[in-house]
Amino acid sequence: CTVSAQMLPxxxxxxxxxxxxLLLFLxxxxxxxxxxxxxxxxxxxxxxxxxxxxxxxxxxxxxxxxASAYFILSLKGGFRFAGQSExxxxxxxxxxxxxxxxxxxxxxxxxxxxxxxxxxxGLCNLESQRSLRTLKLRGCPEVDDWFLARLHxxxxxxxxxxxxxxxxxxxxxxxALRNLKGLKRLDVSSLPGISSxxxxxxxxxxxxxxxxxxxxxxxxxxxxxxxxxEEEHMQRxx
Amino acid sequence: SKxxxxxxxxADALPGSSxxxxxxxxxxxxxxxxxxxxxxxxxxxxxxxxxKQKEMVRGGVRVVVVEKDPTYSQASTVLSAGGIRQQFSxxxxxxxxxxxxxxxxxxxxxxxxxxxxxxxxxxxxSGYLFLANExxxxxxxxxxxxxxxxxxxxxxxxxxxxxxxxxxxxTDGVVLASYGLENEGWFDPWTLLxxxxxxxxxxxxxxxxxxxxxxxxxxxxxxxxxxxxxTVDLKRIGSVKxxxxxxxxxQPVECAIVVNAAGAFSGKLTEMLxxxxxxxxxxxxxxxxVEPRKRYVYVVHxxxxxxxxxxxxxxxxxxxxxxxxxGGNYIAGVSPEEAEEPDTSNLEVDHQFxxxxxxxxxxxxxxxxxxxxxxxxxxxxxDYNTFDQNGIIGIHPxxxxxxxxxxxSGHGLQHSPAVGRAVAELILDGNFKTIDLSNFxxxxxxxxxxxxxxxxx
Numbered sequence: 001c002t003v004s005a006q007m008l009p010x011x012x013x014x015x016x017x018x019x020x021x022l023l024l025f026l027x028x029x030x031x032x033x034x035x036x037x038x039x040x041x042x043x044x045x046x047x048x049x050x051x052x053x054x055x056x057x058x059x060x061x062x063x064x065x066x067a068s069a070y071f072i073l074s075l076k077g078g079f080r081f082a083g084q085s086e087x088x089x090x091x092x093x094x095x096x097x098x099x100x101x102x103x104x105x106x107x108x109x110x111x112x113x114x115x116x117x118x119x120x121x122g123l124c125n126l127e128s129q130r131s132l133r134t135l136k137l138r139g140c141p142e143v144d145d146w147f148l149a150r151l152h153x154x155x156x157x158x159x160x161x162x163x164x165x166x167x168x169x170x171x172x173x174x175x176a177l178r179n180l181k182g183l184k185r186l187d188v189s190s191l192p193g194i195s196s197x198x199x200x201x202x203x204x205x206x207x208x209x210x211x212x213x214x215x216x217x218x219x220x221x222x223x224x225x226x227x228x229x230e231e232e233h234m235q236r237x238x
Numbered sequence: 239s240k241x242x243x244x245x246x247x248x249a250d251a252l253p254g255s256s257x258x259x260x261x262x263x264x265x266x267x268x269x270x271x272x273x274x275x276x277x278x279x280x281x282x283x284x285x286x287x288x289x290k291q292k293e294m295v296r297g298g299v300r301v302v303v304v305e306k307d308p309t310y311s312q313a314s315t316v317l318s319a320g321g322i323r324q325q326f327s328x329x330x331x332x333x334x335x336x337x338x339x340x341x342x343x344x345x346x347x348x349x350x351x352x353x354x355x356x357x358x359x360x361x362x363x364s365g366y367l368f369l370a371n372e373x374x375x376x377x378x379x380x381x382x383x384x385x386x387x388x389x390x391x392x393x394x395x396x397x398x399x400x401x402x403x404x405x406x407x408x409t410d411g412v413v414l415a416s417y418g419l420e421n422e423g424w425f426d427p428w429t430l431l432x433x434x435x436x437x438x439x440x441x442x443x444x445x446x447x448x449x450x451x452x453x454x455x456x457x458x459x460x461x462x463x464x465x466x467x468x469t470v471d472l473k474r475i476g477s478v479k480x481x482x483x484x485x486x487x488x489q490p491v492e493c494a495i496v497v498n499a500a501g502a503f504s505g506k507l508t509e510m511l512x513x514x515x516x517x518x519x520x521x522x523x524x525x526x527x528v529e530p531r532k533r534y535v536y537v538v539h540x541x542x543x544x545x546x547x548x549x550x551x552x553x554x555x556x557x558x559x560x561x562x563x564x565g566g567n568y569i570a571g572v573s574p575e576e577a578e579e580p581d582t583s584n585l586e587v588d589h590q591f592x593x594x595x596x597x598x599x600x601x602x603x604x605x606x607x608x609x610x611x612x613x614x615x616x617x618x619x620x621d622y623n624t625f626d627q628n629g630i631i632g633i634h635p636x637x638x639x640x641x642x643x644x645x646x647s648g649h650g651l652q653h654s655p656a657v658g659r660a661v662a663e664l665i666l667d668g669n670f671k672t673i674d675l676s677n678f679x680x681x682x683x684x685x686x687x688x689x690x691x692x693x694x695x
Contacts, residue, residue, distance in 0.1 A: 034352060037352055037353075038352050041352070045347065120343060145361060145363055146343045146361075146363070148363065149363040149419075149420045149421070150420060152391065152419040152420055170358075170360070171362075171564065172360060172361050172362035172363055172364075172423065173363055174546070175362055175363055175364045175423075175546050175547060176363035176364075176420075178364070178365075178546070178547035179419055181403075196564065199564050200546075200564065203545050203546040203564060204546060206545045206546070207545055207546045207547045
């Protein structure tokens, strides 16, 4: 505390504003702040795990399909039953209609979990749907390579997979798609985790020959062109 | 200015200042510690992390990890091929692999440090593929049922299914194949080691670079007598003598528990206490059966080789290979026969070995590999357990406070998170709590009951 008194601004300068005094106060309590930040990250992680918890109670009383449907709706996703043509969605606030309870024991055929926080543990609620044809996971922040490896449970039925804009997927995870032999359409656009997208897309096409792969949103220009442009720009400035 | 510096030095030397002409080497370990872990590889740091993770009170145990070589030039961890698989025949090994894969899946939850970059293991989820011929197909089927029972996601493939899935494989001689669907692949061992190390140091583990040159007895050692009147020398480690690198300076670290995680060099540590040099038919006469064995790994480049879905293929002849990166590079090797074990005094690579033993097997199994070029190679040590090639985990019967966690014979890296947790449970809780590894204790060496893996290789 005596050190900070010496560090305070010298005589003659204006007194520090609230923000500066707050920061100086916090610098004395480094370990407390570190503890608070780690508690906050622990809290966000716990909330995420709570969202992706195993819906065992629902499974026991309502059956596997209703449990999967309920899970999808609670995470603000959408799905379509096999044999039906209407989609069941939850709106932005999380409200959904309970009509899906009328369709007992119908498996799910298409699932749209785009922009939801589903992760590996949440996938255990969907594993029972062995006749799943379409799975959309566009922009999911928690879908990573281990999630993709788990998708092997759908290897017989899955025909369409959309994993574009997922920040955590890397090349090692795309190798896990080798098991999905029935895949017909795959969307891997704009994956920030892949370092050399052109090469990876070619290797994916070789690995899954019957699959139509969509891969937009990548800059396939050579880096040399960018370097030349920068040099010209520098020369013009001189 | 010379006068000025002289005056400053004289003023410093006066009583009341903290300057002293004798400077203590800051790299010395502390004089006292609770647990000294000998060996700074992935197993040693995993044990250090789990000890800190499980302690009930902050600062409850003072852990020091002693590593001989800061460059890790001979350490098995960093020279490993980095694969993890669940395809074992012993239930304990399968459980260890599953637990380690679970750990790696949630690695940022376990080893994430605040305000530092997240850990990226670069895990390739490509699976392992074992090929069996007629003689060993029944072993593979038995192992498959054990693996499924334990919860590993493995599938069996017939030769036609194999050819359909991997058209580049020559299914000549193959009767059955075992393919891992999930939790199998390879990753970067250096990242895992550094993640453990960074997290453990952030939790207060003390890292020390030095070599353990002696294990000293505590001052109040007693000797026991057996019923027939012979004296049994119960050894107990009182302090560990740690010598600084390239120096004669040493520091005896007084400790309560020593963990032997020295990998390929674990045998030398127990020799310091006389284990192995007692009378032939006594416990003291049985040395720790862990010795270094050299294994070669060759990096080859083949432009027409298998693509992104290449698994870690292990043939029944012992030849293995896996993809490395995206540019058509592969890593290949083979386990040599007992008779042709290479010399372990150095880590020099024998390129003739590739021509004679590895290439024919590779070219037979994958015809595209007939045209390949060896770009690089390296050699590393296995901490080879000469008794049954599985890890030794537990207290040594004669040395009452030395815990062994060594002898994994090539599986140390993939089991390291789970083994670290098991040893921490043994030390802090007294028993195994999550995975029961009592079958891997030193007892099996005394009773001569090997826990052999029924491998096809």
